[in-house]
Amino acid sequence: MKTYFLQVQKIVRETEDTVSIHFWHPISEQIKYKAGQFLTVLIPGSDGKKVRRSYSMSSSPATDSSVAITVKRVEGGLASNYLNDRLREGDFLEVIEPMGRFVYEPEEPHHGSLVLIGAGSGITPLFSILKTVLKTTDRKILLIYGNRDEENIIFKERLQQLESEYARRFTVVYILSRPSGVWVGHRGRIHQANGVWFMKENRVDFKNDYFYMCGPEEMMDQMQKIYKLFEVPAEHIFYERFNAPAQEEEEHLPDLKKQTVTVHYDGETHVFEVEPHQTILEAALELDIDLPYSCQAGMCTACLGKCLEGTVKMDEDEGLTEKEIAEGYVLTCVSRPMSEGVVIEID
Numbered sequence: 001m002k003t004y005f006l007q008v009q010k011i012v013r014e015t016e017d018t019v020s021i022h023f024w025h026p027i028s029e030q031i032k033y034k035a036g037q038f039l040t041v042l043i044p045g046s047d048g049k050k051v052r053r054s055y056s057m058s059s060s061p062a063t064d065s066s067v068a069i070t071v072k073r074v075e076g077g078l079a080s081n082y083l084n085d086r087l088r089e090g091d092f093l094e095v096i097e098p099m100g101r102f103v104y105e106p107e108e109p110h111h112g113s114l115v116l117i118g119a120g121s122g123i124t125p126l127f128s129i130l131k132t133v134l135k136t137t138d139r140k141i142l143l144i145y146g147n148r149d150e151e152n153i154i155f156k157e158r159l160q161q162l163e164s165e166y167a168r169r170f171t172v173v174y175i176l177s178r179p180s181g182v183w184v185g186h187r188g189r190i191h192q193a194n195g196v197w198f199m200k201e202n203r204v205d206f207k208n209d210y211f212y213m214c215g216p217e218e219m220m221d222q223m224q225k226i227y228k229l230f231e232v233p234a235e236h237i238f239y240e241r242f243n244a245p246a247q248e249e250e251e252h253l254p255d256l257k258k259q260t261v262t263v264h265y266d267g268e269t270h271v272f273e274v275e276p277h278q279t280i281l282e283a284a285l286e287l288d289i290d291l292p293y294s295c296q297a298g299m300c301t302a303c304l305g306k307c308l309e310g311t312v313k314m315d316e317d318e319g320l321t322e323k324e325i326a327e328g329y330v331l332t333c334v335s336r337p338m339s340e341g342v343v344i345e346i347d
Ligand SMILES: Cc1cc2nc3c(=O)[nH]c(=O)nc-3n(C[C@H](O)[C@H](O)[C@H](O)COP(=O)(O)OP(=O)(O)OC[C@H]3O[C@@H](n4cnc5c(N)ncnc54)[C@H](O)[C@@H]3O)c2cc1C
Pocket: 038, 053, 054, 055, 056, 057, 070, 071, 072, 073, 074, 075, 076, 077, 078, 079, 080, 081, 100, 121, 124, 125, 240, 241, 242, 243, 295, 299, 300
């Protein structure tokens, strides 16, 4: 994976606990990315090792000259607090090249409107997608956007500007879970019933429109019910997870044994043992074997490999399509060897 040292051009405080960090492109090349993708930042951890965290780009390749990420503070969180409090303009940050499949593909000849559904920091990739689509197409966009209160609406002013600039094509429905007394808009969280109401009120065409969502798991589960109810085609639904879904412990602890695994990566062959409590990536990292990874939770696909021999079980396979799973692709960060002689090839 390619890494860059990017210089911070500008830090913009969006809300009390959220900053946007704008980077200069490297002098030698422009960073190429698609709307909706993320960067992985490398931050020094307490044990001297670098900690990796993914942040979606809030900038748009179509409208913004700098590359930006937007980071919301997580209580006690290592990277989000470092980026909110310690990073300064002019500093350099090591990042891994853009990745991710939650993208708007401009080359695909889609015609339907877009329905973007987001809450809290989940607005970040949606903001990039919406700026790109407004600028480069004539498609309509409905954004359903949940937050705690008025003060926590990230990009509030810029969304208002875009709503007036693209008045015929862009609508935002705000919903706040703990608004002030003067709030006259929608109250509560985004769920199935109000989701259907917002969509019907805005004449969403469930068969032809495209749905992009990013937010808490509960919100995404509720939206999936709507898609099922109105038979939205599966290829019209896109989602990004910032957190790993809750695991059911028992289900993921079958009769695992210590196994020897072979991984081919970057012209080298690594043979190592994976203990029953480890995933293949965890075992490799413990031995300082340098394999690609980012989120370590089955969400970003940075650790994608193909299982050439043996069998593995993935704790979580939502990051892959059914076709990829059928072809033997695995995510090493959530994969456990289930047989002897597992061989994995990473591109
Ligand atoms: C593909 C992808 C894109 C992402 N894009 C963004 C983005 O654009 N903006 C953004 O702010 N974040 C984004 N995230 C989340 C981000 O990568 C970090 O997980 C988050 O900033 C917390 O990291 P931390 O080091 O501060 O917390 P950690 O030190 O990792 O965790 C501290 C504690 O907080 C809990 N925790 C971790 N993440 C969250 C969370 N998101 N909400 C609540 N509790 C949490 C942990 O379980 C732990 O108990 C993205 C994640 C992924 C996988």
